[in-house]
Amino acid sequence: MTTTLTEHIVTDLPQVTAVGVIIKAVIILAVISAIAGFGTYIERKVLAFMQRRLGPMHVGPYGLLQIAADGIKLFTKEDIVPQNANAFIFKIAPVITAATAFIALSAVPVFPDFTIPDFIPLLGGTFVPSIASDLNIGILFVLGMMAAGLYGPLLAGMSQANKWGIIGAARTAVQFLSYEVVTGLSILAPIMLVGSLSFVDFNNYQAGGIADWLIWKQPVAFVLFLIAGFAETNRTPFDLLEHEAEVVSGYATEYSGMRWGMFFIGEYANMITVSVIASIVFLGGYDAAGALGWLFIMAKIAFFFFLMLWVRAAWPHVRPDQLMWLCWKVLMPLAVVNIVITAIVMMV
Amino acid sequence: MSLEQFKNRNVGVQSYKTLDVGTTPETGMEKFTQVVKRSVKGELFVGLWVVMKRMLxxxxxxxxHTVKYPFEKLPISPRYRAIHEMLRLLESGHYRCIGCGLCEKICISNCIAMETRYDENQRKEVTEYTINFGRCIFCGYCAEVCPELAIVHGPRYENASEQRASFSLFEDMLTPxxxxxLQQEYDGFGAVSPNADNNIKQTPLAY
Amino acid sequence: MYEIVAFYLFSALTIGLFLVTVMSKNILYAMTSLAAAMVLISGFFFMLGADFLGVVQLIVYVGAIMALYSFAMMFFDATRDIKEKNTSNALVFLLGGLSALVLVLMFAAPIMSDNLNTANMLINGMSYSEFIDGNISKYAQYALDNGIQASVEGIGNAQSVGVILFTKYLVPFEVAAVMLLVAMIAGIILAGKKMDNSLTKDASIDDEILVVKDEK
Incomplete structure (x- = not known):
């Protein structure tokens, strides 16, 4: 009985080939890098509108080509390695940030799956999956990769022989380590409800429409995850790693040109990852099958991305001690209580 | 009238608001209630709504509120002290400067240099007149001291150029x-600004 | 094929990185290579199909423990080489080599005994395929007895780890948990003795600082 069922499923699904996965990886790299560039434009525009300004206006229509101008600037800028810095580590640190951000995206469903039409030579008929690597522990993998991402800022700060860099690196370690706890604990309650670590299972669990969304069952976990997500992506209320008013530019003080740009791309890719996790785990994901569902999840991701910019325009950032206080004395106990209550409700 | 009112010299309409900052919490319980109050009260969402309203x-x-600066400029006050202008007599068109040298003398950054001579009518003529704008601090003493209202401060504030000399020759400053x-008469220093009526406050006449 | 290539690649890289960790005189190199080797070890877990353990390796060792190490490393000047004081290189190599040998023997002993058994059985006239079949059924029975069900349909990696952790390894698991709790409480007590004193408000601490200055 079970064998026939699995055979049926296997024959029904298109074959996922190595070529398809590679195409998917290239698509993720290209599109997310482009979105990261476009994200800077959106960020400037949204912040400008919220401050009654116009934002970039002069390069291209409504400043759209500002991205290209920025790209050219970043690529052609002089690449400086400070004299006393550890050059090898200094050069490798931005790559770590960008790479871990993109590796995390490999286990996340971005963009619908499709088959390349037959009229294209060489690749025609190749099935491109929605997830580059469909692990059955997707959420944990993404969290783990984002945890590994902390080495980028950390090594950057330690290798550059700069006091601001060291302070930025110390803040990186403290902030990321602390908020990983909150991220993990807050997302544990939904995992217990669904009983799986796979993004697909999360999506199927909430397939029944808005009433089935996990945000109604786990509002506390949702809020905690959002707060921790802001901290892990180094967004404004918690942007202590590179806050200009305090530590010049933190871990990025000595960086210039494309190396600095890679930190930036990594940060934006992480923002997208957190948005995707929040939309799939709490807001139903790509609930409806087909193109419409994918449009919905794009809208949800866009909303979370906008929320990050919105919050940056509205709220001041916190002090480091307030950050730690918030993490260990407020958010973590709340997350633990939430897990215990969820467990009790599930048992009863 | 009571003494209290005499002492209150700020007679104009004030629009200050006193914020209620509350008290600083001392005990742990007070701190806790403050955090809970602030978290639940929704002040954070007020902040979000304010910027959203602005954006809409x-x-x-x-x-x-953006001024696209090189393409549009805000009007500046008529009393603004920017690059100097040398004015002409309206009837004859001759420059007003009589070469008295008062501006050169009073200039505190020592940036005005002038040379004069007597012309054939035994009238003083200005042969050289330059202002070193690398040194000028735009204090306005030269315009204040000028007996003929010949040198004044104009509204030309964009003084970026390839050479400092670009503005500083007598011919450059002289009205074409x-x-x-089109030459505007200068009220002179100490003249009230055009919108002075709006800024003025009621004078307390009790004393 | 791919797995063999990946295995040897990962092994060579991991050993190389650990060598860098031990040999390098630069804190940054040692730290970075140790973290990178931890990442590569998680690669072995993924290759063996133990996704859950691989990710746990990533989160715990790479994300938390190594990050804490590096946090401690911030008290040193990371851009300078460290001067090591070795009294005798021969002693270091002797001790290191001996411990490595002991470890290898420890891990190799069960395999060696297995091989010896095989040889014995082959000598006693059992065919090789018969022996393999018998062994596989033995392992399958063992797996069923102990709740290892990784290959069973519908039960994922995480579940099997959970089952085995709370049945077979319950006591070691709980003991480890208690040990960590003890360590945590001890750490808090050691670090938190002066936690209630404020450096800015308390006058007695000001005095202490003054005293320290005077002594200098």
Whole structure:
């Protein structure tokens, strides 16, 4: 009985080939890098509108080509390695940030799956999956990769022989380590409800429409995850790693040109990852099958991305001690209580 | 009238608001209640709503505050002290400067240099007149001291150029002879600003 | 094929990185290579199909423990080489080599005994395929007895780890948990003795600082 069922499923699904996965990886790299560039434009525009300004206006229509101008600037800028810095580590640190951000995206469903039409030579008929690597522990993998991402800022700060860099690196370690706890604990309650670590299972669990969304069952976990997500992506209320008013530019003080740009791309890719996790785990994901569902999840991701910019325009950032206080004395106990209550409700 | 009112010299309409900052919490319980109050009260969402409202106004009611500077400029005050101008006599078109040298003397950054001579009518003539704008601090003493209202401060504030000398020759500062009819008379230093009536406050006459 | 290539690649890289960790005189190199080797070890877990353990390796060792190490490393000047004081290189190599040998023997002993058994059985006239079949059924029975069900349909990696952790390894698991709790409480007590004193408000601490200055 079970064998026939699995055979049926296997024959029904298109074959996922190595070529398809590679195409998917290239698509993720290209599109997310482009979105990261476009994200800077959106960020400037949204912040400008919220401050009654116009934002970039002069390069291209409504400043759209500002991205290209920025790209050219970043690529052609002089690449400086400070004299006393550890050059090898200094050069490798931005790559770590960008790479871990993109590796995390490999286990996340971005963009619908499709088959390349037959009229294209060489690749025609190749099935491109929605997830580059469909692990059955997707959420944990993404969290783990984002945890590994902390080495980028950390090594950057330690290798550059700069006091601001060291302070930025110390803040990186403290902030990321602390908020990983909150991220993990807050997302544990939904995992217990669904009983799986796979993004697909999360999506199927909430397939029944808005009433089935996990945000109604786990509002506390949702809020905690959002707060921790802001901290892990180094967004404004918690942007202590590179806050200009305090530590010049933190871990990025000595960086210039494309190396600095890679930190930036990594940060934006992480923002997208957190948005995707929040939309799939709490807001139903790509609930409806087909193109419409994918449009919905794009809208949800866009909303979370906008929320990050919105919050940056509205709220001041916190002090480091307030950050730690918030993490260990407020958010973590709340997350633990939430897990215990969820467990009790599930048992009863 | 009571003494209290005499002492209150701020007679104009004030629009200050006193914020209720509350008290600083001392005990742990007070701190806790403060955190809970602030978290639940929704002040954070008020902040979010404020910027969202601004954004909607900016986008849909065209309430943008950006001045696209090189293409549009804000009007500046008529009393603004920017690059100097040398004025002409309206009837004859001759420059007003009589070469008295008062401006050169009073200049505290020592940036005005002038040379004069007697012309054939035994009238003083200005042969050289330069201002070193690398040194000028735009204090306005030269315009204040000028007995003929010949040197004044104009509204030309964009003084970026390839050479400092670009503005500083007498001919550059002098009103062009064909634009003599556009020359604006200068009220002189100490003249009230055009919008002075709006700024003035009621004078307390009790004493 | 791919797995063999990946295995040897990962092994060579991991050993190389650990060598860098031990040999390098630069804190940054040692730290970075140790973290990178931890990442590569998680690669072995993924290759063996133990996704859950691989990710746990990533989160715990790479994300938390190594990050804490590096946090401690911030008290040193990371851009300078460290001067090591070795009294005798021969002693270091002797001790290191001996411990490595002991470890290898420890891990190799069960395999060696297995091989010896095989040889014995082959000598006693059992065919090789018969022996393999018998062994596989033995392992399958063992797996069923102990709740290892990784290959069973519908039960994922995480579940099997959970089952085995709370049945077979319950006591070691709980003991480890208690040990960590003890360590945590001890750490808090050691670090938190002066936690209630404020450096800015308390006058007695000001005095202490003054005293320290005077002594200098």
């Amino acid at each position: 106004q900016a986008l849909f009611q065209n309430d943008m 002879i064909d634009k003599l009819n």
